Amino acid sequence: MWLIFNIKELFKSSSNTLLPTATAARPARTGPDAKLPAVIHLALELARQAQNLSAPNPAVGCVLVSPSGELIGQGHTQAVGSAHAEVMALRDAAARGHATTGATAYVTLEPCSHQGRTGPCCNALVSAGIAKVVAAIADPNPLVAGQGFERLRAAGIQVEVGPGAEASRELNIGFFSRMLRQTPWVRMKTAASLDGSTALANGQSQWITSPEARADGHAWRARASAVLTGIGTVLQDDPGLDVRLVPASRQPQRIIIDSGLQTPLDARIFKAEGEVWIYTASTDEAPTQALQARGASVTCLPGAGGKVDLAAVMRDLGRRQVNELHVEAGFKLNGSLVREGLVDEFLVYLAPKLLGPGQGMFALPELQSLANALPLEFMSAERIGPDLRLLARVQGRGNF
Numbered sequence: 001m002w003l004i005f006n007i008k009e010l011f012k013s014s015s016n017t018l019l020p021t022a023t024a025a026r027p028a029r030t031g032p033d034a035k036l037p038a039v040i041h042l043a044l045e046l047a048r049q050a051q052n053l054s055a056p057n058p059a060v061g062c063v064l065v066s067p068s069g070e071l072i073g074q075g076h077t078q079a080v081g082s083a084h085a086e087v088m089a090l091r092d093a094a095a096r097g098h099a100t101t102g103a104t105a106y107v108t109l110e111p112c113s114h115q116g117r118t119g120p121c122c123n124a125l126v127s128a129g130i131a132k133v134v135a136a137i138a139d140p141n142p143l144v145a146g147q148g149f150e151r152l153r154a155a156g157i158q159v160e161v162g163p164g165a166e167a168s169r170e171l172n173i174g175f176f177s178r179m180l181r182q183t184p185w186v187r188m189k190t191a192a193s194l195d196g197s198t199a200l201a202n203g204q205s206q207w208i209t210s211p212e213a214r215a216d217g218h219a220w221r222a223r224a225s226a227v228l229t230g231i232g233t234v235l236q237d238d239p240g241l242d243v244r245l246v247p248a249s250r251q252p253q254r255i256i257i258d259s260g261l262q263t264p265l266d267a268r269i270f271k272a273e274g275e276v277w278i279y280t281a282s283t284d285e286a287p288t289q290a291l292q293a294r295g296a297s298v299t300c301l302p303g304a305g306g307k308v309d310l311a312a313v314m315r316d317l318g319r320r321q322v323n324e325l326h327v328e329a330g331f332k333l334n335g336s337l338v339r340e341g342l343v344d345e346f347l348v349y350l351a352p353k354l355l356g357p358g359q360g361m362f363a364l365p366e367l368q369s370l371a372n373a374l375p376l377e378f379m380s381a382e383r384i385g386p387d388l389r390l391l392a393r394v395q396g397r398g399n400f
């Protein structure tokens, strides 16, 4: 999609007509971002196009507008090691024969000032003669963190920061989490009946929710850096954990929490390409070597009671550049992660069915008082086929 229109037209409309309707990971249209100029919405939409592509880099969009108000270039972050949004937009303008002198760059993140896997975007903007940069939000990467704005201002470029901040941060909540907390943003997905059962008492669980809900779940897998499950689920359901039901430009990293190294060597999780990361509490050499020979990276992080130290896993995943971690596990591991305060957000699909006694979503201890309930905040509620999708965030958890 490439649109040519006059910027005056863009600014006239604060409605969201450039955007398709709700898809899996759309942030709420409320708060300070609700009435943004359409050019910012376009930059955010471009950023969304990078969301399943750019990790561990943030998903960023950039729109270039000429001094006369013409949209002359647009771009978004490419896969890691390739061009950033600003460079893509400048290349787009060049390819279309547009001069960039005096143009304004609308970008959903502070342009980088450092030499990383690619060169600093600030330098590219300065060389292109950009007169003004409107950025949604500062880059939390300590290598940038305000220095990009400083560099631009020092080169005489006018800098405005703020429009689209909330939406840009939501799009990149995993990147912000890793940069500011050193751990991933943890989203736990469950699918249950209206009365909260994920499986019958006899273990049967396929399928409670609809094909539409399952495809939507794959869209959330696709945006995550990694998908994590437990050995219980591997033994019971033998999941692939890859993205199959929606198109994927890359596959998320697959991770198993397997205290006793019981993962079968013929598990379906090994079928997709790439390494599987296994976290264990066991130092047994034979299964470790057998799993390594099968293409697993095995890391021993023992915690209390022969279990894996889950908080240490999160720190390790932060070091391994996991931004968003998508958890699809059974009620035991789910319960452990919740009890340890490691879950940020719940993605819950509810089917319009009553199953009666069965397995719950999370094994949690009995509370003696309602005052001790874990307080959540509903971020969104959507109908997906015949099912409901709820996104509930642990209160205050997004404030880092």
Ligand code: AOF
Binding pocket: 054, 057, 058, 059, 060, 061, 076, 077, 080, 081, 082, 083, 084, 085, 086, 109, 110, 111, 112, 115, 116, 117, 118, 119, 121, 139, 141, 144
């Ligand atoms: C931008 N525009 O589109 C993105 C930025 O190793 P590199 O060179 O790819 O740099 C990665 C860092 O650049 C990343 O951690 C983040 O701070 C910033 N991402 N910056 O100007 C972009 N994706």
Ligand code: ZN
Binding pocket: 084, 085, 086, 111, 112, 113, 119, 120, 121, 122
């Ligand atoms: Zn950059």
